[in-house]
Amino acid sequence: MEDRTPKRDHLRTGDRGGTYRRALDACSRVAREEFSVAKAALDDAEQLGVRLKASVATIARRSPADGAAVEDARARLQELEAKLEATLSSSLRSTRAGLNAKHAALNHFTVTLFGRTMAGKSTIREAFTVGDGSTIGNGAQRTTRDVREYTWNSLRIIDTPGIGAYEGDEDRALALSVIDETDVVLFLVSSDGIQEESFKGMQALRHQNKPMLFVLNVKRDLQKPVFMRRFLADPRSVIEDAEMQGHIDRVHRLAGELLGMRNIRVIPIHAQAAYFSTRPEHQKYADVLAEHSRLGELLTALEAEVQHRGTVRRVQTVVDGTLVSLLDLQEELSEQAKTVKRAANYLKDKFGELDIWLDGFVRSANARAETEATQLVQPLRGTVSAFVDENIEREDVAARWRRKVKALKVDDWLQRQQSVILDELRGRLTEFSREMSVESKLVAAFDAMGPSTFDPWDVKRTLRRLSAGGAALAGVASVAFWLGGGNFWNPVGWVAGAVGVVALGLSWLFGDREQKLQRQKAKAAEQLRGSIDELERQVAGALKKWFYDSITSRLVRGIRNDTRQLYTGMFDVARTLDEGAREVGTILEHLNRRLLVRTGQFVGTPVPEERLARVVRDPGVRTKFLWQDEREDDRFCKQVGIAIGEWVDGIPNGPAVQQVASALRPAVVSPAKVSLSTQRALVRVPQREVGKAIGRSGSNVSLASRLVGVRIKVIPEES
Known part of the structure; x- marks a missing residue:
């Protein structure tokens, strides 16, 4: 990268004593040291990713019994595996690419120019590099369409496309792609239109916790002779602080x-005047243009950043940049775990409801088999006496009885009973599938409003296949029975045998008709009723056996096993993802501790690393940590917080209620107002302190909960 520092002294402040050069050398040395730390952390994260993928793959590839629902469960778990693979690969790959890019720039302190189209970034670059003005736009279109970099004053300067320009999403993505390598951001706004959209476009930078210098470019066109004459006659009139105050506010x-x-610094400049000071046609007024462009004030601010906070900025870029990327991974794993667990609980509850119905269905079906069998033979039972009276003396009594039994059409009856059972079961499964489909849409809509839109499985598709699979199993069972049912029971054949015994018994009665006829009629009727009882038991037993073999044993048990395989597998995946998120958290805590300790060294408030116990952080907003002992070092917290641009608070070790109360700072909370249980702390806070205790979007109470390891609930204290 060519150093295009201009040779004109009026545009560079320089450091005659060499302090600036020594500061840059220190920045390079620190960057190399911290790179090894960040690389080791990323190596650990990548090894963790390998273990996570292996664990989830093992869960997804378990081999349960065959079945349509099991295959669908396995497919859903394999989708979770694929989702995790994509998450890990994308996150870790981008983090590795970012770290490699930083490695290539370890020896350079990097400053990046951001701002809307036509804010003046290219004009500043032309001034820095003594260019010919070819890259300066004419106000009608953007001129910087890609990222460009150059060296000025031993700084690596990156110029980006304009945020908010035509086709701005593409430009913004391109501009933000370099932010990970940046040590200091120059956010350029112009006096002809300080656009809210430009600030919204910069919101992504806050997540990266990048320090910013705000530069206000005064757009007073000196190409117009009247403005040039006014500037040369009274330069302060063009860039007067009082006139600029409204824009600065x-x-x-x-x-x-x-x-x-808050408390930002805004530096007004006139970029065009700085550029004109480098042009031969304005050589006569070069010094005046350069001095009153106030570009020197900006350059002084940059050199001050290097000399006083340069080493801290390099730690932030190398260590904090890697940390922020891994924080995204941790949050994604945690959100995926919550989503999968929520889906698993949903499935478990819904299939629990189905289980209860199936238990009742099995009981009622068995009870109904007996009731229906009784009703089937009731007409036969009612004709026994008349049949005996009419047929006891006939030789074809057995054949006549067989015809009466055959008239019951037991086979048709069994088919009807099976159809009723199958229709009821199929109808309930279809209704259940329909309920799940509707509810799954509501769940999906709810998930879409949360921090993660990850959908681990398709409830509607799963239940559609489940109900279809269940109907298919039931249908196969029914066909199997009717193809082979006669092999295990033949009611007509059994009854024929019984009636044959009756006929044989009657053959010797005719010799003593008057004395024994009534007694033998009673005996024959008893035998026939016994055969009917046995027929009833056999019919009910056959229906129950079919129901057990085809429904209870195969279908119902299959549904239970298959669905349990799905949601237990999902619970296992959720636990694995949670464990992964916690392990990433351990890596993050090490990096956060490293950032605090190293920053403390650079700002003159060193503390031993072992004094910092647990560290929790919302990058760019606030950091909380526990001291190992009861001593506090307010100066360390203040100086480190100023250096990294965050609110930093160290909580002294002590009783648990004291830790909870202190963790909610900056709110003033009395330990006496803390009610502590194993997993929860209820804290009564004065009404005026509630907002500070909770923090913006709950950030303060969330950090405090993570710090002390219990969930803190803040309750306004009654006056």
């Missing part, structure tokens, strides 16, 4: 509202 307001940044 707007920058402060938007930075606070949209970027959450």
Whole structure:
């Protein structure tokens, strides 16, 4: 990368004593040291990713019994595996690419220019590099369409496309692609239109916790002779602080509202005057143009960043940049775990409801088999006496009885009973599938509103296949029975045998008709009723056996086993993802501790690393940590917080209620107002302190909960 530092002294502040050069050398050395730390952390994360993928693959490839629902469960779990693979690959690959890009720039302190189209970024670059002005736009179109970099004053300067330009999404993505390598951001706004959209476009940078210098470019066109004459006659009139104050106030307001940044510094410049000072046609007024462009004030601010905070900025870029990427991975794993667990609980509850219905269905079907069998033979039972009276003396009594039994059409009856059972079961499964489909849409809509839209499986598709598979199993069972049912029971044959015994018994009665006829009629009727009882038991037993073999044993048990395989597998995946998120959290805590300790060294407030116990952090917003002992070091927290641009608070070790109360700082909370249980802390906070205790979007109470390891609930204290 060619150093295009201009040879004109009026545009560079330089450092005659060499302090600036030594600061840059220190920045390079620190960057190399921290790179090894970040690389080791990323190596650990990648090894964790390998273990996670292997664990989820094992869960997804378990081999349960065959079945349509099991195959669908396995497919859903394999989708989770594929989703995890994509998450890990994308996140870790981009983190590795970002770290490699930083490695290539370890020896360079990097400054990146951001701003809307036509804000003046290219004009500044032309001034820095003593260019010919060819890249400066004419106001009608954007001129910087890709990322460009150059060296100025031993700094690596990156110029980006304009945020908010035509086709702005593409440009913004391109501009943000270099932010990970950036040590300091110059956010350029112009006096002809400080646009809210530009600040919204910069919101992504806050997640990266990048320090910013706000630069207000005064757009007073010196190409117009009247403005040039006015500038040369009274330069202060063009860039007077009082005249700029309204614009500066707007920058402060938007930075606070949209970027959450307070107490920012805004540096007014006239980029065009700085550029004109480098041009031969304006050589006569070069010094005046350069001095009153106030570009030197900006350059002084940059050199101050290098000399006073350069080493901290390099730690932030190398260590914090890697940390932020891994934080995204941790949050994604955690959100996926929650989503999968929520889906698994949903399935478990819904299939629990189905289980209860199936239990009742099995009981009622068995009871109904007996009731229906009784009703089937009832007409036969009612004709026994008349049949005996009419047929006891006939030789074809057995054949006549067989015809009466055959008239019951037992086979048709069994088919009807099976059809009723199958229709009821199929109808309930279809209704259940329909319920699940509707509810799954509601669940999906709810998930879409959350931090993660990850959909681990398709409930509607799963239940459609499940109900279809269940109907198919039932249908196969029915066909199997009717093809082979006669092999295990033949009611007509059994009854014929019984009636044959009756006929044989009657043959010797005719010799003593008057004395024994009534007694033998009673005996014959008893035998026939016994045969009917046995027929009833056989019919009910056959229906129950079919129901057990085809429905209870095969279908119902299959549904239960298959669905249990699905949701237990999903619970296992959720636990694995949770464990992965916790392990990433351990890596993050190491990096956060490293950032605090190294920053403390650079700002003159060193503390031993072992004094910092647990560290939790919302990058760019606030950091909380526990001291190992009861001593506090307010100076360490203050100086480190100023250096990294965050609110930093160290909580002293002590009783648990004291830790909870202190963890909610900056709110003032009395330990006496803390009610602590194993997993929860209920804290009564004065009404005026509630907002500070909770923090914006709950960030403060969330960090405090993570710090002390219990869920903190803040309750306004009654006056």
